[in-house]
Amino acid sequence: MANMTLTKTPMPEQDPNVRNHNFKEVALGYTPEMAMEEAKRCLNCKKPKCVEGCPVNIRIPEFISKVAEGDFQAAYEIITDTNALPALSGRVCPQESQCESKCVRGVKGEPVAIGRLERFVADWYRENVNTMPEKPESNGIQVAVVGSGPAGLTCAAQLAKKGYEVSIFEALHTAGGVLVYGIPEFRLPKAIVANEVKKLEAQGVKVMTDMVIGKVLSIDELFEMGFKAIFVGSGAGLPMFMHIPGEALKGVYSANEYLTRVNLMKAYEEPSDTPIIVSKSVAIVGGGNVAMDAARCAKRLGAENVYVVYRRGEAEMPARLEEQHHAKEEGIIFMTLTNPTEILGGEDGRVNGMKCIKMELGEPDASGRRRPIPVEGSEFVLDVDTVIMSLGTSPNPLIRSTTPGLETNKKGCLVVNEEHMTTRDQVYAGGDAVTGAATVILAMGAGKEAAAAIDKALQNK
């Protein structure tokens, strides 16, 4: 008997005024009972639209019906047949614009909580089973994966499953890419990422950290070493700044730097050697998910006032609604239709304020969003001691500048065909290196499709 409740079964969360002082995970996940109850809201549509909305086409109604039966093991197997990293996507996917946006239950009421169920199944498996996969029989063909973020991990997992000898080259000292340096612990515990990496290693994937491809080895040298195909998932790259006065003051960070210090280098933990400024009032400039992450980290590090300063309106904010909601609950103040014009500093060279101007929305621009226009005479100074620029990134030049024949577009992103192959034979790419800053699941989708294309190409040789 279907559960016809109009709303999703709520997922327990840490209280906002408790969690904004710790780095533990915000959402606590469903209990088996909650999961089974929510699963019963799925109508098991004959033509499931949700599957079309999923970049990796998880057989959603099929796994949900197993959850409803309480057969979580079977549910896990269905999910992982098409999605290598469900504990991650269950947490960080924008389900509201993907699978859940297509759910028929969403027509009247809330859609089925597909993301929460995916997360539940993945967590249940990790906590109760967590058998390490076995190393499949090797086909002896070596493939290199550059970068161990969501694109690289997914590509490596798919290829390893098929018997390829996969080596991942990671520039940083820990595997996981943006999953470890960018997304904070309270949204995605690092132990979960580490567990996924461990599973890959059990399948025979070699993970080599401290390897900056483009510097220590070039793409051509990887081929000389015997790799038959290379997947480049090197991520988004260099943080952008506004080029306004004062951006070089002490106390101005890029979101990348701030998040890396907090997440990868664990600046929030007592024994970490990596320093971070302890702020009283922080302005985060930008309105994306990264801005929300930076704001919520700043709050947790003890800042009394945390402002998200965004030049467009709240409706135009690119951050997920859930992230915006969580941030507001935690006491982050949103200052929309506001744009910084100058960062002010004292004699000590530290930030002591940020000059802003109010904006209003004009006609739609090239992005389809209404263009923000400054309101004359509306300047004011925001009292802050730290400014975090979260304006997006431009692609990293290290690989393209050392790989002859590798074409990039105007923005510097790698150009690929529909098979995810770059302009160099047997060099594939996916994720932010191709799309510019996008989502984890799109990168995972690209990694998966590229793995299929690599397999096809190598099997035809």
Added chain:
Amino acid sequence: MYKIVCKKELNPSVTYMEIEAPFVARKAKAGQFIIFRIDEKGERVPLTIAGYDREKGTVSIIFQKVGLSTEMLGQMNEGDYIQDFVGPLGKPTEVEGIKRVCVVGGGVGCAIAYPSAKAFKEAGAEVDVIVGFRNKDIVILEDEFRAASDNLYLMTDDGSYGEAGFVTVKLQQLLESGRQYDEVLAIGPIPMMKFVSKTTEPFGVKTVVSLNPIMVDGTGMCGGCRVTVGGEVKFACVDGPDFDGHQVDYAELMNRNGVYREREAETKQSHICRMDKLGKELIK
């Protein structure tokens, strides 16, 4: 993990180490840098490469024990391992097409100036070297510099060794005496690089400086190492670390490099505790 295969104290605060890192050694060039991390709790610290042996697969570093991580590294010994050693990062010093060069090194910056002087020499350039130290006790690499240069001018602030005076005094003399250089390369403390650039400016001599801003990843991702050069924002880790000395905003760099100074003083106590612990572990 990366093994320390050789360690020498060059002076009471400066240490030389060779680290086994075959991949880095294969590609390293003068002017590039590495990032090391002592252990799982360690910070990522950039250090310019002081030398390399491609056959042995080792990279040498020379560092002054000034902060927590360099102090801890200095306590480690031959046979010990450090957690991470990443590189080579940054662009190498450009030596092509330079026929006459003056390499100016200050203090521990000489450690970095040396491989560049050697690279110029090996590329066939005529190399003058001016190195400056506070006093006789901290002079390093004298023999090495002599071998890598046509003329070595050794300066000490107090005149206790070589000639008395700053490196800029000697550079000024050489330029005034009509010595022609295609390039002056200055590596050392920020004020020294600034004043070397000021000295060469009226003579119109191209001047390159090697910058050492605060860094995290060293691959362009964090932007912490941004410096203003000729009014443009550059990332030292991917665009540098060598830049046009006449264009660098030194005051900004000095300010930015001091961002954690107060915090460092505050937390010194806990650092000392960690060092003691690490020291005890090493003794075991």
